[in-house]
Each structure stands twice: as structure tokens, then as C-alpha cells.
Amino acid sequence: AQTVTQSQPEMSVQEAETVTLSCTYDTSESDYYLFWYKQPPSRQMILVIRQEAYKQQNATENRFSVNFQKAAKSFSLKISDSQLGDAAMYFCAYKGGRETSGSRLTFGEGTQLTVNP
Amino acid sequence: NAGVTQTPKFQVLKTGQSMTLQCAQDMNHNSMYWYRQDPGMGLRLIYYSASEGTTDKGEVPNGYNVSRLNKREFSLRLESAAPSQTSVYFCASVYRWDPQTSQYFGPGTRLLVL
Numbered sequence: 337a338q339t340v341t342q343s344q345p346e347m348s349v350q351e352a353e354t355v356t357l358s359c360t361y362d363t364s365e366s367d368y369y370l371f372w373y374k375q376p377p378s379r380q381m382i383l384v385i386r387q388e389a390y391k392q393q394n395a396t397e398n399r400f401s402v403n404f405q406k407a408a409k410s411f412s413l414k415i416s417d418s419q420l421g422d423a424a425m426y427f428c429a430y431k432g433g434r435e436t437s438g439s440r441l442t443f444g445e446g447t448q449l450t451v452n453p
Numbered sequence: 454n455a456g457v458t459q460t461p462k463f464q465v466l467k468t469g470q471s472m473t474l475q476c477a478q479d480m481n482h483n484s485m486y487w488y489r490q491d492p493g494m495g496l497r498l499i500y501y502s503a504s505e506g507t508t509d510k511g512e513v514p515n516g517y518n519v520s521r522l523n524k525r526e527f528s529l530r531l532e533s534a535a536p537s538q539t540s541v542y543f544c545a546s547v548y549r550w551d552p553q554t555s556q557y558f559g560p561g562t563r564l565l566v567l
Contacts, residue, residue, distance in 0.1 A: 345493070371555055379541065381558035427495055439484050439503070439547050440511065441556060443495035 338363045340430050342444035349418045350452050356403075357413045357447045359428030367433030370404070370411045371441070375425040384426070387411065389433070415449075423451040454479050457559035459544050465565045466534045474529040474562050476544030483549045485527035486511075486556065487519060489540040496543060502527055534566045 339362045349355035361370070372384040387395045387404050395402050399419075403412045415422055428444040460475045476485065483504050488496040488511075498511030502521040516538060518530045527546075531538060541563050545556040 340495075342495075379561045381543065381545075383555045386555060439554070439556070440486070440498055440501060441496075441545075443488075443497070445493055445495045 338365070338368075338430050338432065338442045340428055340442050340444040342428055342447050344447045345445070346448045346450070348450040348452060349415070351418055351420060353418055354414060354416045355418055355449065357415075357426050357428075357449065359411045359413070359444055361409050361411065361428075361430050361444075363409070363430065363432075365432050369431045369433065370402075371429040371431070372400070372402070372411075372413045373427045373429060373443075374422075375427065375446075376421075376423070381427075385413070418451050420451050420453060423449055425449070456480065457544055457546055457557050459542075459559040459562050461562060462560070463563045463565075465567065466531075467567055468535060470534050471530070471532050472534065473531075474542055474544075474564075475526070476528065476559060477526045478544075478546040478557070479525065480546065480548065480557065481524070482546035482557070483524070484547045485521065486545040487517075487527070487529045488543045488545065489513065489538075490543060490561070491540050499529065499542075531564075534564075536566045538564065539566045540564060 368389045370387045374382045385397045399416045401414045425446045430442045457478045486501040487499040490496045500519040502508045505524045520528045541561050544559040547556045
């Protein structure tokens with residue numbers, strides 16, 4: 337079974353600075369997808385960024401980028417120029433590439449990010 | 454489009470009571486999911502329905518039952534609620550098996566079992 341681990345329960349960053357959230361995973365599959373979700377106090381789950389395991393290039397979405405290290409099974413999220421609105425719980429998630437996986441997501445424990453003005 | 458909707462938003466139950474959490478999506482999605490979120494544990498899959506007419510157990514199915522009523526609706530039932538089922542419950546859906554597609558989530562139902 338796949339597992340996802342986020343070893344940082346809490347992180348903080350100063351506004352306008354850069355922060356990196358860590359995520360590691362364990363899988364025996366070669367084809368899979370990784371996601372970062374943001375959950376603000378409203379509890380709504382918002383997709384931040386996704387990465388296909390077969391792509392070597394790291395995904396980027398505006399101020400959000402990932403460092404995907406397939407051999408190390410590591411998938412970290414970097415937030416540049418942090419804004420107050422970035423304060424939220426962040427979840428790393430894994431999805432297998434096979435149809436038999438039913439598009440199921442496996443989540444990490446979450447990292448609570450605080451942005452200080 | 455309303456997306457994924459869940460009712461109720463908040464519910465208090467006494468131990469042993471039963472209730473059904475409702476979920477509906479208007480995006481013509483094939484697959485639907487129920488997760489629970491507990492502090493320090495992330496979201497864990499309870500049950501899912503890959504397509505209309507099928508349901509499968511997830512990681513933590515004990516104490517729950519589900520019904521895929523039609524393509525739009527997927528309900529979660531607690532037959533005899535226990536304090537350990539105090540949690541926030543999320544419903545999610547996705548159009549079809551598409552590995553690049555992320556799931557769409559509802560706003561969540563907060564359940565307190567006394």
C-alpha cells in the first residue's frame with residue numbers, strides 16, 4: 337500500500353519570503369501522480385499543483401513550484417513571495433496511475449502554514 | 454454549477470444514533486468518494502464508488518455504509534454512531550478515471566458524536 341508522510345506538522349514564514357514544505361511517499365508503482373492541496377480555515381480543499389511521475393520537469397504554478405525527486409520519493413512544495421492568504425493547512429496526496437486504483441487519493445498528515453506579517 | 458454539495462454542514466449526534474450524510478454533484482462525474490479528516494491524520498478514504506452501481510471499501514470503512522443512489526448522489530450512513538466517528542467528512546468526485554485529473558471536494562460536514 338502507498339503511504340504519504342509530511343514530517344512538518346507546522347511551519348511559519350514571514351510575508352514575502354520563501355518557504356518549503358516537505359513530503360515523502362512510498363510506492364512500488366512506476367506510474368503515479370502527486371498533488372498538493374491547500375485547505376484554508378473555510379475547510380474547502382483547493383488544488384495547488386500536480387506532478388506526473390513520468391515527467392522529469394518540476395511543475396510550476398505562479399508562486400508555487402515543486403521539487404520532485406523520484407528516486408528519493410520526495411515531493412516538496414516551495415511557496416515564493418509568501419502572502420497572508422497562503423496561510424492554510426497543506427496536504428500532499430498520491431494517486432496511482434492504474435485504472436484499478438479507482439482514482440483514489442492517499443493523503444499525508446498535513447502541514448499547518450502560518451504567514452507572519 | 455454548484456459543484457459538490459454536502460448536507461448537513463454540521464450535526465450533533467448521541468452515541469448509538471444513526472444518520473445519513475448526503476452528497477451530490479452536478480458535474481456529470483463518474484466516480485465519487487467519502488473521506489474523513491481527523492487532526493494529525495490527514496484525509497482517509499472511507500468508501501468510494503468508481504462508477505454508478507459499484508462501491509468499494511477504502512482505508513477506514515468500519516462503522517459506515519454507503520449507497521450510490523444514482524450518478525449524482527452518494528450517501529454515507531452511520532448506523533450506530535460512536536464518539537470515534539467524530540470528524541469532518543468530505544465528499545469528492547471526479548469525471549472519469551483520468552490520472553491527471555484531481556478530485557473536486559465538497560465543503561465538508563462536521564460531525565460531533567457525544
